[in-house]
Amino acid sequence: MKLLVLNGPNLNLLGLREPAIYGKQDYAALLRMIADWGAELGLETDCYQSNHEGDLVDAIQGAYGVYDGIVINPGAYTHTSIAILDALKAVAIPAVEVHISDVTRREPFRQVSYAGMACFAHFIGLGLEGYHQAMIALKEKLEKD
Numbered sequence: 691m692k693l694l695v696l697n698g699p700n701l702n703l704l705g706l707r708e709p710a711i712y713g714k715q716d717y718a719a720l721l722r723m724i725a726d727w728g729a730e731l732g733l734e735t736d737c738y739q740s741n742h743e744g745d746l747v748d749a750i751q752g753a754y755g756v757y758d759g760i761v762i763n764p765g766a767y768t769h770t771s772i773a774i775l776d777a778l779k780a781v782a783i784p785a786v787e788v789h790i791s792d793v794t795r796r797e798p799f800r801q802v803s804y805a806g807m808a809c810f811a812h813f814i815g816l817g818l819e820g821y822h823q824a825m826i827a828l829k830e831k832l833e834k835d
């Protein structure tokens with residue numbers, strides 16, 4: 691089972707970026723955790739981060755026929771990008787949405803998630819552990835279906 695873990699804008703600045711909201715661990719630490727969780731769960735994982743909406747759309751399109759599942763934290767594009775939503779719907783690869791912070795308790799403009807509309811599960815406000823839970827949820831779904 692092969693998973694693609696996609697991160698959107700500013701997630702490369704984890705650790706530096708608003709640590710009270712996103713924590714002190716950096717993006718490199720997240721990549722190490724994902725590799726360790728993948729090994730534990732028997733999942734192959736590739737990670738990709740971009741600050742550009744079209745790059746994320748390209749990565750989703752490129753996942754077709756290559757990956758069995760997608761974990762996605764689209765960052766701020768969560769709340770704006772119909773293009774990312776459409777790409778997820780187009781490839782129809784099972785996808786799980788992750789947000790490190792609890793967006794449900796933040797500003798009104800964070801209350802809509804377009805990408806989330808194409809995801810079967812959502813892990814919100816669990817910190818980096820949300821990526822782990824997303825991987826587990828995908829493994830369970832892929833084994834069941």
Ligand code: DQA
Pocket residue numbers: 699700701763764765766767768788789790791792793800
């Ligand atoms: C985020 C929440 C978004 O609202 C924000 O724009 C981000 C990170 C999160 O992981 O909590 O960049 O997706």
